[in-house]
Amino acid sequence: MRRFWILLILLWLAAACKETEEVPLPTVTQVAIGGNVRIGSTVRDVLSEGVPSHDWTLSARQGNTVVIQLSNVNGNARFQLQLISPSGEILTQLDTQENDFAASIPFILPVEGDYRLRVSRIEAYTEGMYAISVADSSQILRPTLTGTPETPTLTFTPTSPTATQTPTVAFSPTGDTTSPTPTIFLPQELPTSLPTRIPPPGGRLETGETRTGEITQAGEIHRFTFFGAAEETISLAMNPDPSAPGTLNPYLELQAPNGTIVAENDNWLPAIPDAIINLFRLPATGVYTLYVKSRDGTGTGRYLLSLSNSFTMRDVQRGEAVTDLPNEQRLETYGQRDVWTVNVEAGDLISIAVEIIDRASDFNVMVELVSPEGESWFDDDSGADFDAFLNSIEAPVSGTYTVHIAANNNASIGAYRLWWQSLKKTPTPITPTSESSASPAVPTATPIAAEIVGTVGELRSTTYPVQINAGQTVSIVVLGVEGFDSVLRVIDPIGNILVEVDDVGDSVDPRANFVAVTSGLYTIEISGFEGASGTFTLNYVIQ
Structure with a gap:
């Protein structure tokens, strides 16, 4: 009997061990099912060491144009999202690594079926909450921007898609120098020319920064992002690199945080191939995406890409200007501003003349003098023809002043000659006192x-x-x-x-x-x- 009970216990333990082996333990590499996400909705969840990835199911029809946004809600994790087709192919992806907070893409779905949105952490040993928003192009709210536009000189009519017209903003600094509010004509739908595969990121732009890039093959698109606040005014420029001529015809598309293309430009003016979005008022706060490419899809070459919050696009430092002698330089790209420095004493009378060297050109130059404390004086056409001239400005303080030279309306480039002079005011005569019989000194x-x-x-x-x-x-x-x-x-x-x-x-x-x-x-x-x-x-x- 004793042997019987021992044998029975051994058989029971063997069965229990076998049952335990048949039940696999969960691993950190497993993907958890997040559930369904509908077009027009937002879902949130948390990823951590135990649950590093989620799969969400998106049911859609062929040809649906959706805008997918991935956002960091809280925590120290940065997330990546992959859009996977019903057949298992990874169609595109986006991440919050570059911007730390949010990223979005528009996408035209190629077939009908159940798509997967796979969210995962970029870095191990982090955790946090994310949010996914999916919107159909018809659900995107388009901001209405008010204001009286200048007369547009840019007409842009490709076969597809419908073009966005960017008005020319006239810069008239005499009198009121505040920037005019342009009217932006928004497209009625997302352009069908958007890539079905998202281009690789070119990096994050900072205000006041100029990047150098290169389109090396036909159809290549570069993608940059920057953070902007609602009602903030920005300017963007894409110029062919003058030091490396190519066949590039610059083209810019600006996408708002909700996926809407809110501005685009091909030729700043009919005779100017550079792409410039000038003094544009942002409609919302968030991460904006800038698509950079060649207009006809075939051109290649190096380019300069600039983001600024003023009329001009980029500053080129020229150093200290020599007094009473010509300082010759050239504005090489549209939107460029040359920066010179001059040193003067308080009370000096400063005169500045900027002459256009090629008198037969259409170059229209402007000059601005800025004191160490930020006070400024401006002129456009007070000199001969389109020359600029500032006459006898009395320096309020001693120090280094800045001279800015740019083209009116960013509409021309060319060579110029800068002259400047600083003279002392007439000395005050010395009056003898009653205690002194000496004659007053006459200054020489x-x-x-x-x-x-x-x-x-x-x-x-x-x-x-x-x-x-x-x-x-x-x-x-x-x-x-x-x-x-x-x-x-x-x-x-x-x-x-x-x-x-x-x-x-x-x-x-x-x-x-x-x-x-x-x-x-x-x-x-x-x-x-x-x-x-x-x-x-x-x-x-x-x-």
């Missing part, structure tokens, strides 16, 4: 001299602003190069022609001497006899 001014090499275009003139105080003596000599016959004129601060000289004796080189009657900014103007062009050297002394 240090002579100001300059030698400038310049050119004059055909039927054109070149001007130089010079600050002269009442009682100062001025001597001017203009020497023509290679026989250039020049004409000299001096114009006083109120616009009267004070001196006009052509030849002196047998010499074709004009010269003049005079004593200034009033203080102010005088203009030295040099032109060619009978409209001739040529090169000259200007010499003047003020004492």
